[in-house]
Amino acid sequence: MSRLKDETVSIRTSADIKQLLKLAAAREHRSVASTIEMLVRAYAQEHQLVARSDGIGNTGDRAQGASADR
Numbered sequence: 001m002s003r004l005k006d007e008t009v010s011i012r013t014s015a016d017i018k019q020l021l022k023l024a025a026a027r028e029h030r031s032v033a034s035t036i037e038m039l040v041r042a043y044a045q046e047h048q049l050v051a052r053s054d055g056i057g058n059t060g061d062r063a064q065g066a067s068a069d070r
Helices: 015-027 032-046
Strands: none
Touching: 015 032
16 A cells, blocks of 8 residues: 655755665665655664554654754
8 A cells, every 4th residue: 555645855965875775775676765764764763662553653752842854
């Protein structure tokens, strides 16, 4: 089942990080966007983070309500 993708994320990063992201995507036969999603989902699973429909999620043992845009 496909997920609704109606949000946009834009970041500034170094050339090194961009190159590493492209290399990781190519190695996994994924797009850069798909690779970012995979990395975020793996991190969330490892740290027991759960997204909720109201935009507030379980932040594990970190402070509740901390800004996600750091």
